[in-house]
Amino acid sequence: TYIIAEPCVDVLDKACVEECPVDCIYEGDRMLYIQPDECVDCGACEPVCPVEAIFYEDDVPDEWEPYVSANADFFDDLGSPGGASKVGKTEADPAFIKGLPPMNE
Ligand code: F3S
Ligand code: F3S
Numbered sequence: 001t002y003i004i005a006e007p008c009v010d011v012l013d014k015a016c017v018e019e020c021p022v023d024c025i026y027e028g029d030r031m032l033y034i035q036p037d038e039c040v041d042c043g044a045c046e047p048v049c050p051v052e053a054i055f056y057e058d059d060v061p062d063e064w065e066p067y068v069s070a071n072a073d074f075f076d077d078l079g080s081p082g083g084a085s086k087v088g089k090t091e092a093d094p095a096f097i098k099g100l101p102p103m104n105e
Pocket of ligand 2: 002019020021022023024025034038039040041042043045
């Protein structure tokens, strides 16, 4: 799967959402998250992010390793809805992301 990491926090550009052929990039309060079971590893989202927040899971920089589990944990209650557009924004951000200081100031 692909992973969204910290540079997305408080940016939420959503250029990635337009590219994903399976609509598996879901919106939280602070950032967006890729549903690991729905992502088909096409790679289309990665180059379009203006802040380079998206990585293949094996290429996530060490400093952002917690985001690998964060992308999965976001879906603990949501599960695998099969499409982000019908779900909309969900404030299920993992606790450590909710607690991050504002990144857009
Ligand atoms: Fe975030 Fe980049 Fe997508 S900022 S919403 S990962 S285009
Ligand atoms: Fe979607 Fe492909 Fe990225 S399935 S999340 S655009 S790797």
